[in-house]
Amino acid sequence: MDLGLKDKVAIVGGASMGIGYGIARTLALEGAHVVITARREAGLAKAAATLKAAVEKAGSKARVVPIAADCRRAEDCARVVEQTMAEFAGIDVLVNNDGAPPLGALISFDDTAWAKAVEQNLMYVVRMTRAVVPHMQARGGGGILNITAISAIQPIAGFGLSVATWSGVIGYAKTLSIEVAKDNINVNTICPGYIETQRLEKVFAADGGDPQVMRRKLEAEIPMGRIGSVDDIASMVALLVSPRGRYTTGTAIQVDGGLLRGVR
Numbered sequence: 001m002d003l004g005l006k007d008k009v010a011i012v013g014g015a016s017m018g019i020g021y022g023i024a025r026t027l028a029l030e031g032a033h034v035v036i037t038a039r040r041e042a043g044l045a046k047a048a049a050t051l052k053a054a055v056e057k058a059g060s061k062a063r064v065v066p067i068a069a070d071c072r073r074a075e076d077c078a079r080v081v082e083q084t085m086a087e088f089a090g091i092d093v094l095v096n097n098d099g100a101p102p103l104g105a106l107i108s109f110d111d112t113a114w115a116k117a118v119e120q121n122l123m124y125v126v127r128m129t130r131a132v133v134p135h136m137q138a139r140g141g142g143g144i145l146n147i148t149a150i151s152a153i154q155p156i157a158g159f160g161l162s163v164a165t166w167s168g169v170i171g172y173a174k175t176l177s178i179e180v181a182k183d184n185i186n187v188n189t190i191c192p193g194y195i196e197t198q199r200l201e202k203v204f205a206a207d208g209g210d211p212q213v214m215r216r217k218l219e220a221e222i223p224m225g226r227i228g229s230v231d232d233i234a235s236m237v238a239l240l241v242s243p244r245g246r247y248t249t250g251t252a253i254q255v256d257g258g259l260l261r262g263v264r
């Protein structure tokens, strides 16, 4: 199936590695031009070079543009959109993805930690979306996709800063989906389960025990019996942000190998 992503312009956040990189790679291999962001310039430049090589090898003409930015800073969000418009004169796809606030017991966090979590998980999505939607409207449509986590719908102790702020993102996305449907823009959220990335390695080691023991324990909880890959997430994202996926909007979809226990 041709997703119709050729020559579309996509902004993908937190894309120097992990889930964001996997999404950028999949979109670029589908022919979309990708703007990738992350804070650390060296890692971002390396990721852009690797991605460009993969795109060229696949015979695609997609362009890859790295822009160093911290999603917690309003001025960085504005700059990413301005530079994308200067480069491509339009935006079709926005993928909001980044790192995450620290783990820990909810009552251990002070107001400063909460404010940072809100900036990172919620205000990032609010600012990027607010800046991008007018350009999608001018273009006649677009796809917006937020990456959160399975913990946003099935909370896990210790993940409270993310759970609370991502619940806000899911509510924001649902409301926005209703408001911009008339503009042919869809808005969805993906809630990944356990996905093979550097971040997950840190989660395995978080309780100070043997990471391999923790890995096996988590794998045993997953009906499919394995940790997911970034491609498992990226394939779903590519469909949802493409013209082929446009009628699906306002959803929060778990991509988790069956980890979520519940019927909705």
Ligand SMILES: NC(=O)c1ccc[n+]([C@@H]2O[C@H](COP(=O)([O-])OP(=O)(O)OC[C@H]3O[C@@H](n4cnc5c(N)ncnc54)[C@H](OP(=O)(O)O)[C@@H]3O)[C@@H](O)[C@H]2O)c1
Binding pocket: 013, 014, 015, 016, 017, 018, 019, 020, 037, 038, 039, 040, 041, 043, 069, 070, 071, 072, 097, 098, 099, 100, 120, 147, 148, 149, 150, 191, 192, 193, 194, 195, 196, 197, 198, 199, 200
């Ligand atoms: N891996 C999993 O199992 C899993 C499961 C569910 C949900 N998630 C969520 O999915 C998202 C991505 O996770 P991941 O595993 O791919 O993480 P990762 O491998 O650590 O990659 C995170 C990416 O985001 C960038 N980033 C971090 N903070 C940023 C900031 N303030 N501004 C801009 N870019 C930033 C990082 O680059 P810089 O550090 O250079 O900025 C990097 O490119 C996270 O929100 C995570 O909580 C992950």
